[in-house]
Every structure is written in structure tokens, then in C-alpha cells.
Amino acid sequence: MTNELITVALPKGRMLEDSLRLFTVIGANGLENLRESRRLIWEDTTSGLRFLLLRGVDVPTYVEHGAADMGIAGKDVLIEQGKDVYEPLDLGFGFCRLVVAEPIELQGNDDPRAWSYVRIATKYPNITERHFSRKGIQVEVVKLYGSIELAPMAGLSERIVDLVSSGKTLAENGLVEVEEIMKATARLIVNRASLKTKYRRIKGLIDRLAEEVRALRS
Amino acid sequence: MVSRSPEVQTAIPKGVRVLLPEETAKRRYIMAKTLSVFRRWGFQEVVTPTFEYLDVLSVGAGEDQQEKIFKFVDRQTGQLLALRSDLTPQVARMVATSLRHRPLPLRLAYAATVFRYQEPQAGRQREFFQIGVELIGLEQPEADAEMIAMAVESLKELGLGYFQIDVGQVEFFRGLMDAVELGPEVRRKVISAVRRKDASELELLFQAVPGDDRLKECLIALPGLYGGKEVLAKAEGMAFNQRAREALANLRQVYEILAFYGLSDYLIIDLGETYGFEYHSGVVFEAFTKALGYPLSGGGRYDDLIGRFGYPCPATGFAFDLERLLWALEAERVLPAYKGADFLIIDFNPDKRQALRLARLLREKGYSVARDIIKRDLPGSLAYARDASIGRAIVLGTAGCKKDELILKDLLSDREEIHSIEGFSQKVSSGELRWPT
Incomplete structure (x- = not known):
């Protein structure tokens, strides 16, 4: 059973480059096919790995149900979705922060400690609700799927909760950060049944990836 | 009165299912096969109520399980009632009351629907069927081994080709947690990280905590403590106190009995596994197959649960999830074809x-x-x-x-x-x- 395929779900977008590099370093071949063509699946028989290219928010779903044995997902997505998967490794890349932001003009006379009710547009309704309810603040969440920064300008909500990496997008849309909710990096996630039933191969892969991550860090 | 729309009402609420003859036949087949294995091992079927006082059902349920209980009010007494979300506390109560004066051990089996208020998804509805057993009155490792051997035999009898039984011992982790001093908040985070096998977070958490470095290293290594028999040897150096040492010795005994039965190929050991219910107190196990992302069964030892109903008595047990068995068998195409009347x-x-x-x-x-x-x-x-x-x-x-x-x-x-x-x-x-x- 050593040559059975292990299926790995990779997220499109900002974490893809690092993900491809990491798996290339540990011996996967031909991953440029996923970057350069419109391919969504790549099978590398030499390394016994099969890669699926998915939207980042779908990776935990594939892994939880065992449609993929393992995958790479942002910690933000994992906390938001609360899926039942193992997270054995912080991969270190894809760093970003989840923050509360508001228009500059609102900030002048605003004190976050005095909030009692806020209306927030976000892709992260669960994290947002948990964050504010922990502080005893009532929150009305407007769930959006993209272009969150537009919401205050268009009058949909006063504030937003969104990921920032450099803060440039916020500034371009006249927004400023008021609070950080969490920091997030890319995580390796593994299906529970796969870890048990294919543990030799999975454990080998986790160990190899951990070595690389450690080498990259130092 | 509920206002009625003029349309015919055919909607089905989220999380429940209707089963047509073909689908019902498959489930009956699985149930009959499994129950016949249980019978052959000397287990007698019992029936428990579909709903109970909430207080009974919440005995031994952790916080996250409590949240998933369907609750409603008894019109007469105003007391909270609940749909059963787990058979084990009900059987425990039955043992502590009506069966209390019968000689031990008791071998009880059941096949029943269970209700949990959770987001319906593939592999888990809000109403689902469990087929399980409880072995009561034995604290010996032979009893734990009997449960695992029965799970293996049931799956073989059903024709499943490949599966693994993942065996853990919850007291090992609890022992290690005794050895390290943690505030409640950090403790909660450590448990969550171990459950997710998040070694990276454990490392961060323990950086900030004073204490024995060797012990902390062991706790960080805990998520990786799974695999074949070699795990037992590896864990030897990590058993920091009496509680962890006893847990490990107990797990080793169970493993050896199962190896004697010729079942060691089916076993993998995971000492970092903290799944299961809050009432579990010893060897726990789950069955996995490659075709399905979630376990087919769950169970383990619960020596303190029956005592909470007033009759201290060791026990162990497990239950299969009928729907998941069906999926696994269908994936391997080993279910007999559907037949109507002869x-x-x-x-x-x-x-x-x-x-x-x-x-x-x-x-x-x-x-x-x-x-x-x-x-x-x-x-x-x-x-x-x-x-x-x-x-x-x-x-x-x-x-x-x-x-x-x-x-x-x-x-x-x-x-x-x-x-x-x-x-x-x-x-x-x-x-x-x-x-x-």
C-alpha cells in the first residue's frame, strides 16, 4: 500500500505560491502545471501525491469529509469554520491579520471601549460575533463574499472585519484599523480517518514538511 | 393554530430522512448482521425511552454535547425534557436502577435512533441510528479487548475489506495534564490544541508556561504519538506520573490480549486522542476506513458514569453509526442487491x-x-x-x-x-x- 495516492487540497490565491514551493521541495513534480495552466487537478505518480486546486474556504470541507487526505488552509478560515480536522503544522507563510476597521472620519471621536452596538460587514460572521459578544457588544453582521472594504462607503455597515496583510487596501478605501482580532498563518490540515488509516505515509509527509518549515524559519 | 398555506404540505425538516424500501432494506440488513454478532457474544437487547428528563441525559455530557441536545418542556411539570442524544447514560441509569440486583457482568445491546441538534452535513444528520453494546461490571482489560474484538468481528461479518481500530487511553493525557500546572484558560487551549494535533500551538502555549522542560516537550510531542505498537515503547519515557503510567500499562495489556486474539493488524494506537465523551475513563477506540472521512464507531470505558446514578460500577461499550457503516459498505460494493418479494x-x-x-x-x-x-x-x-x-x-x-x-x-x-x-x-x-x- 505504499504507492497509494495521497490527495492534497491546495488553496488558490495568496497562499498558492508558497504551498507549491513547499510540496516541490519535499519531492512533488510538475506542480507548475497548477500555476500555469487552468488545470484544477495534478497527479504526480512518482511522489504518489495528487493535488486539487480549490478556493481557500473550500479546503477544510474537502479535508473534513476525506475527499482530500490533507490540505493547506489559513488559520482564519479554520477558526471561522470550526471543522473537525487535525492541524499538525503551522507552515509559517501566508501571514496576515484579521482586524476591525472603520472609515477615517468615524475614527476621530470614536472609542472602541464605549461601543454597545455595531454593524459589521465581513466574510467572517462567526469570528466577528464571537469577538464582540465576548466583549459584551451586540453585533449585527452583514455577510459578504468579497470587496468588504466597499461596505462602509456604500452605507451597508459602519465597520468591517477583514484580513489585512500590508494595510494598503484599507488605506486606499479610506479605512483605518481600530482593533486586531487575530493573527493568521497557513496551516497543514489532515483528515482524521486518513491520519489513522494511512498513518505511515501521512506521518512521513508531516515530518518532511515540518523539517522544511523549520529549515525555512532558521 | 398554525396558519396553513393552501399548498399541500410535503416539506421535511432539516436533518431527518425518509427511507424508501430499497434504502430501508440495506439498513435492516446491516442492523440484523450487527445485532446477530452481538447476540453471538452473549449480549441481550434493551430499549430505552426516546425522550427523558434533561437532567438524566446531561449526566456525563460535556459542554459541547449539552449544546446539541434537543430540548422541550413537559407541559404538566414544566420540567425540561430532551430527546436522547446518547444511549450510554440511559443504559447506565437502567443498570443503576432496574438492573441493579442482577448478577454482573451484564451484556446489553441496543439499536436506536439518536438526536443531536447540529448542522446537518454529509455523514451526520440530526436524527441518526446507532447500534451498540454496553458491557457492565468488569474492570479487567479483557473487557476492553472484548469490545474491540466485537467491533472487528462485526465489520468483518458485514464484509468490510479494510478498516482500522484506533485505540487510545484518555487517562494518559489526563495524567500528563496533572503533572503540569496550568491556568484554566491555558488548560482549555492545550486540550483544544491536542485534540487538533496542533503541535505548533502547543509549542507556543508551553513557551509561556513555567515547569519541567522535559514534561513540556512530552506534551508538545503528544500529537505525534500515534502509529503501531512502537508507540507504546515511545510513550514509556513520557509517562510522568502514576496516573499516566497506569494508563499506559493498561493500554499495553489490552493491546497484548488483542494481539493474542490475532487482531494486532487491525489496531493503531493514538495516545494523543482526546475524543470521546467527558464520561470516558480509560481505553477508548474508534473504527476507521479509508473510504470515509469520519469514524464508523466510537466507544470506550466509562467507570464513573453508572456511579453518578447511585451505583458505582465499571463499564465499557461502543456503538456503530448505521449511516456511516452503510457508506463504507457501499464504497466497497459489498452490500447484497435489493430484492423485492419472492x-x-x-x-x-x-x-x-x-x-x-x-x-x-x-x-x-x-x-x-x-x-x-x-x-x-x-x-x-x-x-x-x-x-x-x-x-x-x-x-x-x-x-x-x-x-x-x-x-x-x-x-x-x-x-x-x-x-x-x-x-x-x-x-x-x-x-x-x-x-x-
Whole structure:
């Protein structure tokens, strides 16, 4: 059973480059096919790995149900979705922060400690609700799927909760950060049944990836 | 009154299912096979109430399980009632009350629906079926081994080709947690990180905590403590206190008994596994197959639960999830094909006595027999029989045979035989004519 395929779900977008590099370093071949063509699946028989290219928010779903044995997902997505998967490794890349932001003009006379009710547009309704309810603040969440920064300008909500990496997008849309909710990096996630039933191969892969991550860090 | 829309109401609430004959037959098959294994090991079936006082059902349920209980109010007393979300506390209560004076051990089995308020998803509805056992009154590792051996035998009996039993011991982790001093917040985070096998977070958490470095290293290594028998040896150096040492020795004993049964190939060990219910207190295990992302069964030792109902008594048990068994078996294509009734009697005679006699005779012999009561032509009746997956048709009073004869038609091969009704009846009675059911 050593040559059975292990299926790995990779997220499109900002974490893809690092993900491809990491798996290339540990011996996967031909991953440029996923970057350069419109391919969504790549099978590398030499390394016994099969890669699926998915939207980042779908990776935990594939892994939880065992449609993929393992995958790479942002910690933000994992906390938001609360899926039942193992997270054995912080991969270190894809760093970003989840923050509360508001228009500059609102900030002048605003004190976050005095909030009692806020209306927030976000892709992260669960994290947002948990964050504010922990502080005893009532929150009305407007769930959006993209272009969150537009919401205050268009009058949909006063504030937003969104990921920032450099803060440039916020500034371009006249927004400023008021609070950080969490920091997030890319995580390796593994299906529970796969870890048990294919543990030799999975454990080998986790160990190899951990070595690389450690080498990259130092 | 609920206002009614003029449309016909056919909606089904989230999380429950209707099962058609084909789907029901598969589940009955799995249930019957599994229960017959349980019976062969000496387990007796019991039935528990579908709803109970919430207080009974919440005994031994952790916070996250409590949240998933369906609750409603008893109109008379105003007390909170709940749909059963787990059979084990109910059986524990039964043991502590009505069964208390029977000699131990007790071997009890059940097959019942369970309700949990959770987001319905593939592999988990809000109402689902469990087939399980509880072995009560034994604290010996042989009892734990018996549970695991029965799980293996059930899965083999069902025809599952590949599966693994993941065995853990919850006291090992609890022992290590005793050895390190943590505030409640950090403690909660550590438990969550171990559960997710998040070694990176454990490392961060323990950086900030004072204490023995070796112990902290062990706790960080805990998520990786899974695999074959070698895990037991590796864990030896990590058993920091009495509690962890005893847990490890106990797990080793169970492993050795199972190896003696010849089952070690089915086992993997995971000492970092903290799943299961809050009431678990020793060896726990889950069954996994490659075809399915979640466990097929769960269970383990719960020595303190029955005591919470007033009768201290060690126990262990496990339950299969019927729906997941079905998925796994379907993925391996090992379920028998669906069959409707064995016979359909199609009778064109105005006098139905012969048809009724034949039906009674065949039923007495153990065959399932349906009669086509609707008036229609022969091709119409045969099409109906095929559609209902009926195996054979018996045709009386048709142009193709004489008045005292019948046509026996095999609907799979389309082969036809003509028999005299008298001769056919005799041969069925004597067993000379027989068919697989």
C-alpha cells in the first residue's frame, strides 16, 4: 500500500505560491502545471501525491469529509469554520491579520471601549460575533463574499472585519484599523480517518514538511 | 393554530430522512448482521425511552454535547425534557436502577435512533441510528479487548475489506495534564490544541508556561504519538506520573490480549486522542476506513458514569453509526442487491381460491408472496413485478396454459416453466421445489 495516492487540497490565491514551493521541495513534480495552466487537478505518480486546486474556504470541507487526505488552509478560515480536522503544522507563510476597521472620519471621536452596538460587514460572521459578544457588544453582521472594504462607503455597515496583510487596501478605501482580532498563518490540515488509516505515509509527509518549515524559519 | 398555506404540505425538516424500501432494506440488513454478532457474544437487547428528563441525559455530557441536545418542556411539570442524544447514560441509569440486583457482568445491546441538534452535513444528520453494546461490571482489560474484538468481528461479518481500530487511553493525557500546572484558560487551549494535533500551538502555549522542560516537550510531542505498537515503547519515557503510567500499562495489556486474539493488524494506537465523551475513563477506540472521512464507531470505558446514578460500577461499550457503516459498505460494493418479494401471483381466474391456496403454501414455506390484485393485462403485471424487484411470477388462468396448470416465470432470466397446480403444490410442500430467498 505504499504507492497509494495521497490527495492534497491546495488553496488558490495568496497562499498558492508558497504551498507549491513547499510540496516541490519535499519531492512533488510538475506542480507548475497548477500555476500555469487552468488545470484544477495534478497527479504526480512518482511522489504518489495528487493535488486539487480549490478556493481557500473550500479546503477544510474537502479535508473534513476525506475527499482530500490533507490540505493547506489559513488559520482564519479554520477558526471561522470550526471543522473537525487535525492541524499538525503551522507552515509559517501566508501571514496576515484579521482586524476591525472603520472609515477615517468615524475614527476621530470614536472609542472602541464605549461601543454597545455595531454593524459589521465581513466574510467572517462567526469570528466577528464571537469577538464582540465576548466583549459584551451586540453585533449585527452583514455577510459578504468579497470587496468588504466597499461596505462602509456604500452605507451597508459602519465597520468591517477583514484580513489585512500590508494595510494598503484599507488605506486606499479610506479605512483605518481600530482593533486586531487575530493573527493568521497557513496551516497543514489532515483528515482524521486518513491520519489513522494511512498513518505511515501521512506521518512521513508531516515530518518532511515540518523539517522544511523549520529549515525555512532558521 | 398554525396558519396553513393552501399548498399541500410535503416539506421535511432539516436533518431527518425518509427511507424508501430499497434504502430501508440495506439498513435492516446491516442492523440484523450487527445485532446477530452481538447476540453471538452473549449480549441481550434493551430499549430505552426516546425522550427523558434533561437532567438524566446531561449526566456525563460535556459542554459541547449539552449544546446539541434537543430540548422541550413537559407541559404538566414544566420540567425540561430532551430527546436522547446518547444511549450510554440511559443504559447506565437502567443498570443503576432496574438492573441493579442482577448478577454482573451484564451484556446489553441496543439499536436506536439518536438526536443531536447540529448542522446537518454529509455523514451526520440530526436524527441518526446507532447500534451498540454496553458491557457492565468488569474492570479487567479483557473487557476492553472484548469490545474491540466485537467491533472487528462485526465489520468483518458485514464484509468490510479494510478498516482500522484506533485505540487510545484518555487517562494518559489526563495524567500528563496533572503533572503540569496550568491556568484554566491555558488548560482549555492545550486540550483544544491536542485534540487538533496542533503541535505548533502547543509549542507556543508551553513557551509561556513555567515547569519541567522535559514534561513540556512530552506534551508538545503528544500529537505525534500515534502509529503501531512502537508507540507504546515511545510513550514509556513520557509517562510522568502514576496516573499516566497506569494508563499506559493498561493500554499495553489490552493491546497484548488483542494481539493474542490475532487482531494486532487491525489496531493503531493514538495516545494523543482526546475524543470521546467527558464520561470516558480509560481505553477508548474508534473504527476507521479509508473510504470515509469520519469514524464508523466510537466507544470506550466509562467507570464513573453508572456511579453518578447511585451505583458505582465499571463499564465499557461502543456503538456503530448505521449511516456511516452503510457508506463504507457501499464504497466497497459489498452490500447484497435489493430484492423485492419472492413471488407475485397473477391470477386471471374469476375464482381466486387456487391463488390464495398457493400464496398460503408459499408463505408457510417462508417465501414472501404478493398478489396482483389490480385488473390489468399480463405484460402490465409483469412490468409491475420487475419494477418492484420481485423475483418470480406465478400466472394462473392465462391463455398460455391449461386451467389446472400454472406458469412459473423467473423475472431475471425470463425462463418459463409450466407446472400442474397440483404437482407444483406437492413439490413445494415436500421441498423438492426450492428457491433461494
